Amino acid sequence: MKIIRLLTLAGLLTVLIGTLPALAGDECIACHKDPKFKVQNPKLFYYYEDFENSVHGVAGLGCSDCHGGDASTTDMKAAHVDVLKPVAFDRVPDTCGECHEQQHDTFVTSKHYKILEDDGTAPNCVTCHGAMEMDFIFVTRVKNTCAFCHNRETGNMPEVPDRADYVLNKINIMKGYRSFVNTYAEDQVEAKALETGYADLVARWHRFDLSQVETDVKALLGDYRKAKAQAMKDRRHK
Numbered sequence: 001m002k003i004i005r006l007l008t009l010a011g012l013l014t015v016l017i018g019t020l021p022a023l024a025g026d027e028c029i030a031c032h033k034d035p036k037f038k039v040q041n042p043k044l045f046y047y048y049e050d051f052e053n054s055v056h057g058v059a060g061l062g063c064s065d066c067h068g069g070d071a072s073t074t075d076m077k078a079a080h081v082d083v084l085k086p087v088a089f090d091r092v093p094d095t096c097g098e099c100h101e102q103q104h105d106t107f108v109t110s111k112h113y114k115i116l117e118d119d120g121t122a123p124n125c126v127t128c129h130g131a132m133e134m135d136f137i138f139v140t141r142v143k144n145t146c147a148f149c150h151n152r153e154t155g156n157m158p159e160v161p162d163r164a165d166y167v168l169n170k171i172n173i174m175k176g177y178r179s180f181v182n183t184y185a186e187d188q189v190e191a192k193a194l195e196t197g198y199a200d201l202v203a204r205w206h207r208f209d210l211s212q213v214e215t216d217v218k219a220l221l222g223d224y225r226k227a228k229a230q231a232m233k234d235r236r237h238k
């Protein structure tokens with residue numbers, strides 16, 4: 001028991017440092033990664049594969065970091081106690097928020113969060129980020145989700161899906177420039193300033209301040225584009 005706790009702690013440290021591969025001693029992973037499931041229960045197996053290749057899998061998280069349960073036992077029943085509760089639709093923001101406080105705290109100020117609490121229908125973190133397969137934002141999927149409520153029949157801001165599509169595509173392009181700039185720019189002071197702009201943009205998005213986001217995303221994309229061009233020059237001169 002104690003050893004497992006220590007291992008879990010080591011796992012958390014690993015997560016913080018972000019270097020070592022998934023922790024050993026996590027019985028959830030040990031069992032779920034068994035290739036026999038590929039035949040016995042393919043859906044379950046693909047859940048594992050999605051997780052393994054996700055940003056969280058790579059960072060060394062364990063299943064129980066989101067699902068709870070008992071990661072120290074090889075007994076399936078004992079391990080599985082309440083594993084679906086933390087991922088219930090209206091509980092997701094709090095579960096993710098344990099590690100992503102900033103996004104959580106802005107998201108809970110939105111109208112959507114109120115709706116989510118009242119009747120469990122509004123978009124939550126998983127709507128946009130995916131759950132196990134978390135990687136990048138799938139724009140079309142997100143857009144379709146918005147259109148579920150924001151459409152002509154409901155009359156509730158039917159222009160939202162197209163506006164979201166516009167912004168998300170720009171953000172996806174910007175993320176490419178951003179990682180290039182952060183890696184190669186000689187002027188890291190400017191890169192830091194751009195990062196602050198990016199963080200503000202993402203925070204505004206998480207509270208669904210769409211009008212401001214539309215304005216900001218255009219300006220910031222331009223700035224990143226210029227910074228990327230400069231960084232390419234810097235690289236060539238090295």
Ligand code: HEC
Nearest residue numbers: 027028031063064067068069070071073074075076079083
């Ligand atoms: C000894 C093997 C084993 C261990 C240990 C294990 N699981 Fe599972 N898990 C399974 C199998 C097999 C399934 C398929 C569903 C079933 O048969 O109940 C499953 C299903 C699940 C599901 C879907 C549940 C549902 O009702 O749809 C979740 C979530 C899950 N496991 C998470 C975990 C977590 C978190 C842990 C560790 C705390 C864990 N598992 C430990 C074998 C295991």
Ligand code: HEC
Nearest residue numbers: 029032047048051056061062063065066087092126131132
């Ligand atoms: C970053 C958080 C996170 C981690 C880590 C994580 N999961 Fe999940 N998982 C979720 C969320 C959220 C859902 C609910 C998905 C939804 O609502 O679409 C989910 C759903 C599932 C399901 C489908 C349950 C059902 O019946 O709907 C299974 C199976 C599962 N997870 C197993 C695992 C296993 C096994 C691991 C470790 C290998 C793991 N998860 C790691 C967040 C996570």
Ligand code: HEC
Nearest residue numbers: 015055056059061065066095096098099100125126129131
């Ligand atoms: C136990 C802590 C933990 C939990 C719980 C958790 N995450 Fe993460 N998350 C991390 C770590 C660690 C990283 C990788 C390092 C980083 O980029 O911050 C990460 C990365 C991410 C990223 C990519 C960030 C980037 O910089 O591109 C997103 C998006 C994300 N998580 C969303 C979620 C969502 C949504 C949930 C809930 C379903 C969740 N996380 C639950 C720890 C956690």
Ligand code: HEC
Nearest residue numbers: 093096097100103104107123124125127128136137171202
């Ligand atoms: C309506 C869609 C949407 C919802 C809902 C949403 N996000 Fe995001 N999130 C985004 C977009 C767009 C970005 C910026 C692009 C990216 O990082 O992929 C982002 C970025 C992030 C990042 C990375 C931040 C960074 O600075 O790189 C984390 C972590 C994150 N979100 C966590 C969460 C959590 C936790 C929740 C729920 C409380 C949540 N998100 C809800 C769309 C969403």
Ligand code: HEC
Nearest residue numbers: 111115121122123142145146148149150156160164208210
């Ligand atoms: C389950 C229904 C539902 C879904 C799905 C949904 N919304 Fe909403 N949204 C609402 C409701 C209800 C309101 C509140 C309208 C009002 O105040 O009259 C709202 C309000 C908004 C607002 C205005 C926010 C404000 O503070 O005034 C924006 C922007 C918005 N949604 C964007 C989105 C985006 C982007 C998506 C897709 C990621 C989305 N919505 C998905 C139901 C939904």
